[in-house]
Amino acid sequence: MTYCVGMKLDKGLVLMSDTRTNSGVDNISVFRKMFTWQVPGERIITLMTAGNLATTQAVISQLEERTKEPDERDNILLKTPTMFQVATEIGNLMRNIIGERQEANGVKGRGRFTASIIVAGQIKGMEPRLFMVYPEGNFIEASLDTPFFQIGETKYGRPIIIRGYDKQMSLEDGVKLLMVSFDSTLKANLSVGLPIDVQVIGRDEYEASHEHRISHDDSYFSAISAGWGDALKNAFHSLPDYSFYRGDD
Amino acid sequence: MTYCVGMKLDKGLVLMSDTRTNSGVDNISVFRKMFTWQVPGERIITLMTAGNLATTQAVISQLEERTKEPDERDNILLKTPTMFQVATEIGNLMRNIIGERQEANGVKGRGRFTASIIVAGQIKGMEPRLFMVYPEGNFIEASLDTPFFQIGETKYGRPIIIRGYDKQMSLEDGVKLLMVSFDSTLKANLSVGLPIDVQVIGRDEYEASHEHRISHDDSYFSAISAGWGDALKNAFHSLPDYSFYRGDD
Numbered sequence: 001m002t003y004c005v006g007m008k009l010d011k012g013l014v015l016m017s018d019t020r021t022n023s024g025v026d027n028i029s030v031f032r033k034m035f036t037w038q039v040p041g042e043r044i045i046t047l048m049t050a051g052n053l054a055t056t057q058a059v060i061s062q063l064e065e066r067t068k069e070p071d072e073r074d075n076i077l078l079k080t081p082t083m084f085q086v087a088t089e090i091g092n093l094m095r096n097i098i099g100e101r102q103e104a105n106g107v108k109g110r111g112r113f114t115a116s117i118i119v120a121g122q123i124k125g126m127e128p129r130l131f132m133v134y135p136e137g138n139f140i141e142a143s144l145d146t147p148f149f150q151i152g153e154t155k156y157g158r159p160i161i162i163r164g165y166d167k168q169m170s171l172e173d174g175v176k177l178l179m180v181s182f183d184s185t186l187k188a189n190l191s192v193g194l195p196i197d198v199q200v201i202g203r204d205e206y207e208a209s210h211e212h213r214i215s216h217d218d219s220y221f222s223a224i225s226a227g228w229g230d231a232l233k234n235a236f237h238s239l240p241d242y243s244f245y246r247g248d249d
Numbered sequence: 250m251t252y253c254v255g256m257k258l259d260k261g262l263v264l265m266s267d268t269r270t271n272s273g274v275d276n277i278s279v280f281r282k283m284f285t286w287q288v289p290g291e292r293i294i295t296l297m298t299a300g301n302l303a304t305t306q307a308v309i310s311q312l313e314e315r316t317k318e319p320d321e322r323d324n325i326l327l328k329t330p331t332m333f334q335v336a337t338e339i340g341n342l343m344r345n346i347i348g349e350r351q352e353a354n355g356v357k358g359r360g361r362f363t364a365s366i367i368v369a370g371q372i373k374g375m376e377p378r379l380f381m382v383y384p385e386g387n388f389i390e391a392s393l394d395t396p397f398f399q400i401g402e403t404k405y406g407r408p409i410i411i412r413g414y415d416k417q418m419s420l421e422d423g424v425k426l427l428m429v430s431f432d433s434t435l436k437a438n439l440s441v442g443l444p445i446d447v448q449v450i451g452r453d454e455y456e457a458s459h460e461h462r463i464s465h466d467d468s469y470f471s472a473i474s475a476g477w478g479d480a481l482k483n484a485f486h487s488l489p490d491y492s493f494y495r496g497d498d
Binding site for chain 1: 425484
């Protein structure tokens with residue numbers, strides 16, 4: 001399984017992805033699921049992937065034209081004029097890769113080669129954009145009503161984002177919020193695991209404003225994880241107490 | 250979908266179930282999913298059901314022997330000597346009902362007639378017990394390590410129970426904790442809906458210590474729902490702030 005979140009704030013984009021891949025609980029590996037291409041001062045584009053690892057690696061490899069000799073490669077994403085066009089290219093590429101693999105194996109409908117990709121970034125002269133690309137090749141864009149996308153094991157960590165999100169929050173608070181969401185997910189599902197990759201794309205910076213890998217000995221993440229249990233208990237006790245004998249019964 | 254939780258505390262059992270059933274989002278009904286049989290002073294047995302509604306209704310109907318004339322009926326659960334035997338009977342009954350329906354429709358493996366049942370209760374002279382019965386007819390019992398069972402849409406509401414559970418908490422706090430868990434689930438998934446049924450089985454009372462149906466105008470649940478958002482935000486802000494420039498990087 002996987003857990004990745006992309007969140008759009010007024011001040012920019014906050015991205016976070018775990019690194020666990022598993023084929024059964026006895027076959028666990030660490031793979032990066034966050035991929036970035038940037039031309040500092042002009043554009044930054046980051047992808048986060050969930051689903052079949054062979055499929056998502058094939059998408060990344062084709063974007064980087066790894067079938068060609070190194071000096072003939074020309075990354076598609078670095079020339080695409082708009083983020084909308086970037087999402088379109090990635091959608092088409094992914095749909096083709098999944099389609100080929102399904103056809104070769106005689107799979108119909110949504111088969112086991114399926115994958116989803118969150119696409120985030122900003123190109124000079126345009127707004128920061130956040131897309132969710134589906135295995136069918138189509139995609140949706142984040143809006144004021146739906147300002148974040150999750151892929152993979154999305155449910156455990158969703159309530160805290162719904163409750164904590166504020167589009168005016170600082171980018172630092174955005175990182176903190178997603179860390180709490182990841183901590184809730186890690187506590188509930190073995191197939192999502194540390195280390196976690198963090199990236200912040202500040203508005204109009206056209207490069208990663210902040211990048212960090214949270215590993216097992218990360219003192220800040222440990223403090224959040226330990227503190228959140230107590231903070232939740234305090235929150236719980238701050239609510240009015242229930243009584244079996246109530247006036248409004 | 251459905252959301253039901255049974256939780257075992259030192260002081261007894263706390264049970265909560267929603268009432269929404271749906272076949273597509275445009276075909277929503279209210280059905281009670283909590284069923285209780287009691288001989289006050291001797292035993293109380295409560296079932297909570299998730300899954301195919303025809304299957305779970307068939308289980309309940311057969312337990313009540315509704316195929317017989319009313320004056321010939323003799324509820325199985327009221328004569329069974331132990332809670333273990335109650336869980337066994339329910340498991341066998343459910344497996345047979347699912348099996349018949351699958352066979353009649355040519356379905357192999359875990360088909361669409363599947364269901365799960367939480368069984369809770371206490372019989373005089375024995376401990377309060379909590380079981381989860383699977384569609385295959387087998388079951389597990391709650392223990393110190395796993396003191397609660399959820400069925401249906403379990404993920405959204407799980408992190409708060411993991412964080413908030415304390416076996417020594419009062420039964421009232423148990424109700425409050427499950428209300429927060431239900432509120433998180435209701436906020437995230439349309440297919441879980443009010444009203445919610447609440448039942449508390451106090452240790453050695455052999456009858457329902459408290460029963461309540463939470464409807465849309467329930468003032469306490471509204472206060473919990475409104476207060477939890479603020480309480481979570483306070484909890485979030487009480488955690489140490491994140492900084493892009495940290496000493497341990």
